[in-house]
Amino acid sequence: MIQQTEMKQQAVSSNDHTLHERLQALEARVQELESKLPEDRVAIVVFSGELDRVLAAFVIATGAAALGQNVSMFFTFWGLNALRRTRKLSGKKFGEKLMALMAPAGASKLPLSHLNFFGIGAKMMRAMMREKQVSSLEELMQLANSLGVRTIACEMSRDVMGISDEELAEGVEAGGVAAFLGEALRSRVTLFI
Amino acid sequence: MIQQTEMKQQAVSSNDHTLHERLQALEARVQELESKLPEDRVAIVVFSGELDRVLAAFVIATGAAALGQNVSMFFTFWGLNALRRTRKLSGKKFGEKLMALMAPAGASKLPLSHLNFFGIGAKMMRAMMREKQVSSLEELMQLANSLGVRTIACEMSRDVMGISDEELAEGVEAGGVAAFLGEALRSRVTLFI
Amino acid sequence: MIQQTEMKQQAVSSNDHTLHERLQALEARVQELESKLPEDRVAIVVFSGELDRVLAAFVIATGAAALGQNVSMFFTFWGLNALRRTRKLSGKKFGEKLMALMAPAGASKLPLSHLNFFGIGAKMMRAMMREKQVSSLEELMQLANSLGVRTIACEMSRDVMGISDEELAEGVEAGGVAAFLGEALRSRVTLFI
Numbered sequence: 001m002i003q004q005t006e007m008k009q010q011a012v013s014s015n016d017h018t019l020h021e022r023l024q025a026l027e028a029r030v031q032e033l034e035s036k037l038p039e040d041r042v043a044i045v046v047f048s049g050e051l052d053r054v055l056a057a058f059v060i061a062t063g064a065a066a067l068g069q070n071v072s073m074f075f076t077f078w079g080l081n082a083l084r085r086t087r088k089l090s091g092k093k094f095g096e097k098l099m100a101l102m103a104p105a106g107a108s109k110l111p112l113s114h115l116n117f118f119g120i121g122a123k124m125m126r127a128m129m130r131e132k133q134v135s136s137l138e139e140l141m142q143l144a145n146s147l148g149v150r151t152i153a154c155e156m157s158r159d160v161m162g163i164s165d166e167e168l169a170e171g172v173e174a175g176g177v178a179a180f181l182g183e184a185l186r187s188r189v190t191l192f193i
Numbered sequence: 194m195i196q197q198t199e200m201k202q203q204a205v206s207s208n209d210h211t212l213h214e215r216l217q218a219l220e221a222r223v224q225e226l227e228s229k230l231p232e233d234r235v236a237i238v239v240f241s242g243e244l245d246r247v248l249a250a251f252v253i254a255t256g257a258a259a260l261g262q263n264v265s266m267f268f269t270f271w272g273l274n275a276l277r278r279t280r281k282l283s284g285k286k287f288g289e290k291l292m293a294l295m296a297p298a299g300a301s302k303l304p305l306s307h308l309n310f311f312g313i314g315a316k317m318m319r320a321m322m323r324e325k326q327v328s329s330l331e332e333l334m335q336l337a338n339s340l341g342v343r344t345i346a347c348e349m350s351r352d353v354m355g356i357s358d359e360e361l362a363e364g365v366e367a368g369g370v371a372a373f374l375g376e377a378l379r380s381r382v383t384l385f386i
Numbered sequence: 387m388i389q390q391t392e393m394k395q396q397a398v399s400s401n402d403h404t405l406h407e408r409l410q411a412l413e414a415r416v417q418e419l420e421s422k423l424p425e426d427r428v429a430i431v432v433f434s435g436e437l438d439r440v441l442a443a444f445v446i447a448t449g450a451a452a453l454g455q456n457v458s459m460f461f462t463f464w465g466l467n468a469l470r471r472t473r474k475l476s477g478k479k480f481g482e483k484l485m486a487l488m489a490p491a492g493a494s495k496l497p498l499s500h501l502n503f504f505g506i507g508a509k510m511m512r513a514m515m516r517e518k519q520v521s522s523l524e525e526l527m528q529l530a531n532s533l534g535v536r537t538i539a540c541e542m543s544r545d546v547m548g549i550s551d552e553e554l555a556e557g558v559e560a561g562g563v564a565a566f567l568g569e570a571l572r573s574r575v576t577l578f579i
Contacts, residue, residue, distance in 0.1 A: 019212055019405055019406065019409060020212065022409055022413070023212060023215055023216060023219070023409060026219060026409070026412060026413060026416060027215070027219060029416050029420065030219060030222050030223060030226070030416060033226050033416070033419055033420065033423060034222065034226065036423055036424075037226060037229055037230065037423065038229075038231060038424060038574070042378075043575075045442070045446075045577070047438075047439065047442055047579075049500075052240075052270050052271075053240065056238070056240055056269060056270065056385075059349070059370050060238075060370060060373070060374070063370035063371060063373075063374050064374055064378075067371075067374055067378070069374075069378070076442060077438050077442065078438075078499075078500060093517075095510050095513065095514045095517075096514070098510070099501075099514075102501050113271075114242070114271060115292075115295050124288050124291070124292075125353070127288065128288045128289070128292075128353050128354070128355075129353050131286075131288075132352050132353050134349055134352070134353055156445070156520055159518050159520070160511070160514050160515050160518050160520055161514070162514075177445050177446055177449035178449060178453075180446070180449075181446070181449050181450055181453055181455075181575075184574070184575045185428075185450075185453070185455070185574045185575060186574075187574075187575075188231070188377070188378045188379075188380075189236075189374075189377045189378060189380075189383045190383060190575045190576060190577060191238070191383060191384070191385040191577070192385060192442075192577040192578060192579050193240075193385050212405055213405065216405060216408055216409060216412070219412060220408070220412060223412060223415050223416060223419065226419050227415065227419065230419060230422055230423065231422075231424060235571075245433075245463050245464075246433065249431070249433055249462060249463065249578075252542070252563050253431075253563055253566070253567070256563035256564060256566075256567050257567055257571075260564075260567055260571070262567075262571070306464075307435075307464060308485075308488050317481050317484070318546075320481065321481045321482070321485075321546050321547070321548075322546050324479075324481075325545050325546050327542055327545070327546055381424070381570070381571045381572075381573075382429075382567075382570045382571060382573075382576045383576060384431070384576060384577070384578040385578060386433075386578050
C-alpha cells in the first residue's frame with residue numbers, strides 16, 4: 001500500500017513538474033505578447049500645411065489625448081508651416097528665402113486646401129467656426145499643449161527648407177523618421193494627414 | 194514512512210497552491226491582453242471630397258468588409274460632399290450658402306484631385322472605369338451599405354458648414370471625433386484619406 | 387492514516403487535473419492572441435503622385451525597413467506615376483493616351499504638391515535636397531529595393547488608366563485591394579499617403 005502511495009506520489013510530482021514547465025513556457029509567451037501589444041499611443045504625421053487638414057489633425061490629437069492616449073504629432077514638409085511663429089530671412093540661401101516667402105508664416109496664416117481664394121476662404125472658415133463656437137486652430141494647439149501632446153518637427157525637412165529654431169514655436173521637439181517610427185510601431189492609431 | 198509521505202503531500206500541496214496562483218495571475222494577464230488586442234475593425238477618415246480619393250476609400254472599405262472586418266467611415270470636411278444627396282439653400286447663412294454653392298452636390302458631382310479641368314477629367318475617369326467594368330462610386334457606396342459598412346458624418350464639420358439632415362443621404366449616422374477614436378483605438382487598420 | 391493519504395492523493399490528482407485543464411485552455415487563448423497580434427509589418431498606400439508626398443512615403447518605408455519591419459508599398463492612382471519608367475502611347479485608347487500624356491513619366495518628373503510652378507518648384511526642392519546631402523527620390527527608391535521593401539502596383543488603377551507592364555519599373559509586383567488588406571490587417575503601422 002505504501003509502495004503504491006509512493007508511486008502515485010512520484011506520478012504526481014512528475015506531473016507537477018510538467019505543469020510547472022508548461023506554466024513557465026506560457027508565462028514567457030504572455031510576457032512576449034505584452035511587450036508587442038500596441039500601447040495607448042497615437043502617432044500622427046502632419047505633412048499638409050492647410051488650415052483644414054491641420055485642424056483635423058489637432059481635433060484628432062486633442063480628442064485622443066483627452067481619452068488618455070499618448071499622442072505624438074510629427075510635422076514635416078508643409079506641416080511645419082503650422083509651427084512657425086515668425087519669418088526670418090537673414091542667413092537664408094536663395095531657395096530657402098523663396099520657400100520662406102511663399103510659405104504661410106504660422107498657424108494663423110494657413111490657407112484652405114480648397115476654395116481658399118487667396119485667403120478669403122480660410123478667413124470665412126474661421127469666421128464660421130467662431131460663430132458655431134468651435135475651437136480655433138490656435139485654441140486647439142494650446143489645448144494640445146496642455147494635454148501633453150508632443151509636437152515634433154522633422155529635422156530633415158527643416159534642414160532642407162532652412163527653417164531655424166527661432167522660427168519655430170516654443171516647446172517643439174526635434175526628431176526624424178526614427179522618432180516617428182519609434183512611436184508609430186507601438187501605437188494603436190497611425191495617421192498621415 | 195507515512196510521515197515522509199505526509200511531508201511530501203504537503204510539499205505537493207504547497208507547490209500545487211503556487212501553481213494555482215501563478216495560473217490565476219496568468220489568466221488575468223491573458224484576459225487583459227485579449228481586451229487590449231486590436232479587433233477585426235477598420236476605421237477610415239474620409240476628409241477629402243475628390244472622386245479619386247473617395248473611390249479609394251470605398252474600395253478599401255468594401256474590400257475590408259468583404260473580408261469580415263467591421264468597417265467605419267468617418268466623413269468630415271470636404272468628405273461630407275460625398276454624402277450629400279441634395280442642396281438646400283433656404284435657412285442657411287451667407288457663408289453656409291456660399292460653401293453649399295461651391296461644394297459638389299453629391300457623389301455624382303465630385304471632381305478629380307488632379308486633371309479635373311472643370312469636371313471633364315472626372316467624367317473621363319468615370320467613362321474609363323465603365324469601359325473596364327470597374328464599379329462606379331455609386332455602386333461601391335451601395336455595396337458598402339449592403340456589407341454593413343457604417344458611414345458617420347462628423348457633427349462639428351456639418352455644424353460649421355451648416356449641412357442639414359435633409360441634405361445628407363439616408364442611413365448616415367452622426368458622430369464626432371470621440372466616435373472615430375472609439376473605433377480607431379481598437380482597429381487593425383486606421384487611414385486618413 | 388493510509389486511507390487519509392489516499393483521499394488526499396485523490397484530491398491532489400483532481401486538483402492536478404483541473405490545473406491541467408486550465409493550463410490547456412490558457413495555452414489555446416495565448417495561441418489565439420499570438421495569431422492575432424500585429425506583426426512587424428508596415429503597409430503604406432501611395433495614392434499621391436507628387437514628389438514631396440512620394441518622398442515622405444519612401445523616407446518612412448526605408449526607415450521602417452531599416453528597423454527590421456516588413457514594408458509593403460501599394461501604389462494606386464497618381465502614385466503609379468512614381469513607378470513609370472517610360473511612356474508608351476501605341477495600343478492605348480484615347481482617354482488612356484490623354485492620361486499618359488498628362489501624367490509625369492516617372493519618378494524624376496513628379497511635381498510638387500504646392501509651389502510647383504510648372505516644375506520649377508520641384509527642381510528647386512531637388513536642388514535644395516542635394517545641397518543638404520539628403521537622399522534623392524531615386525536613391526531612396528533604390529535603397530527601398532535593396533532593403534526588401536515590396537512595391538505593389540494596384541491592378542485596378544493600372545487597368546483603368548491602361549498602364550502596360552513595359553511602362554512600369556522592374557521588380558514591381560501586381561496586386562489589388564485584397565493584397566493591401568492582407569498586409570494591412572496584420573501590420574503595426576498603416577498609412578494612406
